[in-house]
Amino acid sequence: MDLGLKGARAVISGGSQGIGLAVAKELMNEGATVQIAARNKDTLDAAVAELSALGTASGFVCDVADYDATVAWMRSAAEAMGGLDIVVHNATASGQPDDGPDSWRRNFEVDVLGMVGMSEGALPFLEKSDRAVMIQIASITGVEHHDVPISPSYGAMKAASIRHMAQRALQWGEKGIRANTVAPGPIYIDGGAWNNIKDNMTPLYERDRDQHPTKRMGTAEEVARVVAFLASPAASWVNGSTVRVDGAFCRGVDF
16 A cells, blocks of 8 residues: 655654654655654664665754754754654653652653644644644553553653644644544563563563453554554544554553
8 A cells, every 4th residue: 555655754753762763664664754853862873874774864863852942853854854744753751650740740841742842843844735744652541541660640641642632633634734643552662661571570561461362562663554654645534533553452442
């Protein structure tokens, strides 16, 4: 299936590893040009070198918790690529154990305001695109409670990010801009959070792995393929939606 992404210009926060890097690869495999952002320059440079084997890729050092810096990144990316079509916010403060107000502030600044900065900074350029779309990578913890060792701020801020995207779909739909959320379930990535849980909290890992009907966790690539579809003109009538990518880990029914 041709997703119609050839020539699309995409920006991805938290794009140097994990789901963000997988999304960048998937979009590039479909013919898009990408610019990824991350805080660590060395990790960013390594990811850009890997992506460059697939096509045109570049990097930008940015902490999306800084609103002004994020808006500046959108302007710089649009200038470098001749515009913007796809905005993917993947960066997260993650779900570290609760350390009081600081965890709430960090999750709010990265997981919510990060997308606010990207969407508002990208708006003038998305308005000029004929295939404009924004995608927030959230989590099933934003729609259901799960007994995992993360700060309460993580799920709460993911829920806020889902609401933000739904509101943007209504506000900016008339501008030709779609806004959707992808909510992954447990995703196993080498060196990632579930790798750490597997090594240090094996019973918890095995419990959640086996809660999936297929007795395995998802992969970053499986999330990325859904993101690529939602980012494409093939999903032109999907707007304001939250798509769970969890292998039936959640038990809720959406109606």
